[in-house]
Amino acid sequence: MPTDYIAPFALWTVVRRVYLRDGSHVVEPAWIQCGRYGGMAVFVSRLHAAIYAALRNIDCPPDAPGCVDDWQCMALQAFDLHEHILEMDGALNCAVSFGFACDGAGALSLSHGAPRLCFVELPFALPGSGAEAVFNFSRGAFAAICEQWERIGAHGYVQSLERTAALDDRAFESALGVALEAVALTHAEPDGDYWMVYDADSVRWIASCAPPWTSRGTLHTIH
Numbered sequence: 703m704p705t706d707y708i709a710p711f712a713l714w715t716v717v718r719r720v721y722l723r724d725g726s727h728v729v730e731p732a733w734i735q736c737g738r739y740g741g742m743a744v745f746v747s748r749l750h751a752a753i754y755a756a757l758r759n760i761d762c763p764p765d766a767p768g769c770v771d772d773w774q775c776m777a778l779q780a781f782d783l784h785e786h787i788l789e790m791d792g793a794l795n796c797a798v799s800f801g802f803a804c805d806g807a808g809a810l811s812l813s814h815g816a817p818r819l820c821f822v823e824l825p826f827a828l829p830g831s832g833a834e835a836v837f838n839f840s841r842g843a844f845a846a847i848c849e850q851w852e853r854i855g856a857h858g859y860v861q862s863l864e865r866t867a868a869l870d871d872r873a874f875e876s877a878l879g880v881a882l883e884a885v886a887l888t889h890a891e892p893d894g895d896y897w898m899v900y901d902a903d904s905v906r907w908i909a910s911c912a913p914p915w916t917s918r919g920t921l922h923t924i925h
Contacts, residue, residue: 705783707837710844711860712867713744713778713798714751716758731786732758732773734797734816739823741795742786744778746847748867749902750799751775752878757810757817757887784828784835792828797821798839800847801854801899803892808909810885811892820897822847851899854910862903877902 707713716732732743732754745751755773787794803811803818811818822843828835851859866877881900884907898909 703782703784703834705779705781705837706834707778707783707839709839710841711746711863712748713746713839714748715742715744715776715778715781716751716755716773717776717781718772718774729781731781732816734799734819734821736821739795739797740821741797741823741825743819743821744796744798745775746798746800746844747863747899748775748777748874749863749877749881749900750802752874753802753881753885753900754799754817754819756878756882757812758815783826783837787826787828794826796824796826796839798824798843798847800850801897804896804898804909805888805890806893806896806911808886808896808898808907809888809890810898812887812889818892850912853912854897854899854908856899856901856908858903859899859901862901866902880905881907 717729718732719727720730721727734740734743743754745754752775755775758773783794797819799819799821801820803820805811824840824843826835826837848860851857856862866874869877881902884905885900894911896909896911898907900907
């Protein structure tokens with residue numbers, strides 16, 4: 703069942719198919735965790751979701767548990783979030799990612815084959831009636847995310863996200879290739895509060911040091 707949601711702009715997730723012994727398969731979303739905080743990965747950027755999937759596929763160590771090279775970006779609308787929450791006993795946190803953790807030189811930080819993410823944790827619970835749900839992603843959280851983009855110099859970033867989301871597959875794959883060619887990677891821990899985003903309009907990674915911030919009902923942290 704497609705996911706019906708309310709948010710200021712399009713949302714994305716990263717999934718892989720897990721095949722069962724009977725030949726059937728289930729669609730498994732990526733999860734991110736930082737201590738006791740985290741949840742199912744949801745991206746505000748189509749390009750960030752695709753970068754995350756590509757790097758998980760490329761960098762996955764051979765001995766990593768459950769490591770396979772078939773992570774893919776998927777529009778959240780195409781993912782059955784309602785069914786997934788039912789499988790999680792009716793409650794689920796979404797970790798809404800708005801950037802990548804990096805070191806002071808702007809190298810994206812990887813941990814066990816997965817890029818480290820900056821995210822906002824948003825909880826969801828299904829109504830007791832079992833009725834179909836419309837998932838309302840907090841506008842306050844997105845407003846705070848936009849403020850963070852401005853703080854690191856990603857001006858006009860929302861418009862860039864909208865244009866990238868609307869690209870056809872060929873143009874999008876080209877933009878993804880450019881972003882991956884331009885990024886430096888590190889397996890070291892992030893340097894304090896450094897994080898970054900990729901801006902397809904200006905064709906560059908934008909990195910800066912911005913202290914972590916919190917607002918009522920949400921947590922903003924790094925995986």
